[in-house]
Amino acid sequence: xxxxxQSPRHEVTEMGQEVTLRCKPISGHNSLFxxxxxxxxxxxxxxxxxxxxxxxxxxxxxxxxxxKMPNASFSTLKIQPSEPRDSAVYFCASxxxxxxxxxxxxxxxxxxxx
Amino acid sequence: AQSVTQLGSHVSxxxxxxxxxxCNYSSSVPPYLFWYVQYPNQGLQLLLKYTSAATLVKGINGxxxxxxxxxxxxxxxxxxxHMSDAAEYFCAVTPxxxxxxLTFGTxxxxxIIP
Numbered sequence: 001x002x003x004x005x006q007s008p009r010h011e012v013t014e015m016g017q018e019v020t021l022r023c024k025p026i027s028g029h030n031s032l033f034x035x036x037x038x039x040x041x042x043x044x045x046x047x048x049x050x051x052x053x054x055x056x057x058x059x060x061x062x063x064x065x066x067x068k069m070p071n072a073s074f075s076t077l078k079i080q081p082s083e084p085r086d087s088a089v090y091f092c093a094s095x096x097x098x099x100x101x102x103x104x105x106x107x108x109x110x111x112x113x114x
Numbered sequence: 115a116q117s118v119t120q121l122g123s124h125v126s127x128x129x130x131x132x133x134x135x136x137c138n139y140s141s142s143v144p145p146y147l148f149w150y151v152q153y154p155n156q157g158l159q160l161l162l163k164y165t166s167a168a169t170l171v172k173g174i175n176g177x178x179x180x181x182x183x184x185x186x187x188x189x190x191x192x193x194x195x196h197m198s199d200a201a202e203y204f205c206a207v208t209p210x211x212x213x214x215x216l217t218f219g220t221x222x223x224x225x226i227i228p
Contacts, residue, residue: 004157006129031214033216041223042218042219042220043158043204043218044128045216048214048215050214056215061150091158093157093158095214097214098214099208099209099214100146100148100163100165101159102148102163103158103160103216104160105150105157105159106157107155107156107157108155108156110155
C-alpha cells in the first residue's frame with residue numbers, strides 16, 4: 001500500500017514568496033494532520049481535518065498560514081507571505097479517525113526560506 | 115489537558131546492551147499512549163501503542179513498553195541494542211475520549227556505541 005505522499009520533498013524560496021505544500025493521505029483514512037518540526041520547538045500540530053472538515057486549527061501560527069482539504073485524497077498547506085522563521089520540516093499524517101489508531105506520517109517537506 | 119515528558123534528550127548505549135527510554139505522562143482522563151521512531155530524513159513510524167488492554171505492549175523491532183498507572187509512566191525498552199536502533203524516539207499521548215490530537219514529547223535521540 002502506498003503511504004502518505006508529500007510534495008515537494010525540499011523547497012527553497014525567498015522571503016515573501018508563497019509556498020504551497022501538498023499531501024495525499026492513505027486511501028481510506030479520514031483524518032489528516034499537518035505538523036511542523038523544528039529543533040527549537042519540536043513537533044507541533046498545526047491543524048487537523050476529519051472527513052475533510054477542519055476540526056482543530058489552534059496550532060496554526062498566524063494568518064499567513066492556511067490549510068485546505070478539498071477532498072478525501074488531497075490537502076494543501078499554504079504560507080503567504082513566507083518568512084525565514086517558517087523554515088522547518090512540515091509533516092502530513094493520516095489515520096483511520098479513531099484516537100486509538102496510529103497516525104501514519106509522510107516523509108516530510110523540508111522548507112527553507114531565505 | 116495531557117502532556118508527556120521524556121527524560122533525557124540523548125541516550126547512548128553499547129551494542130547488545132539494554133535500551134531504556136523514559137516517558138512520563140500527565141492526563142486528566144485515561145490516556146492512550148504511543149511510541150514513534152524517526153530515522154534521519156524520514157517521517158515518524160509507529161513502534162507500539164497502549165490502548166487500555168494489556169499493560170505490557172510489544173512492538174516492532176523487539177521493543178516493548180509497560181504502562182504503569184501508579185507511576186504515570188510508559189517507558190520503552192529493548193533487551194539488546196542493535197546498530198540499526200539509532201534514531202530519535204517520541205512518546206505521545208491522546209485522551210481516551212474527545213478529539214484525536216496527539217501530544218508529543220520532545221524526543222530522545224538514541225545513539226548506539228559499537
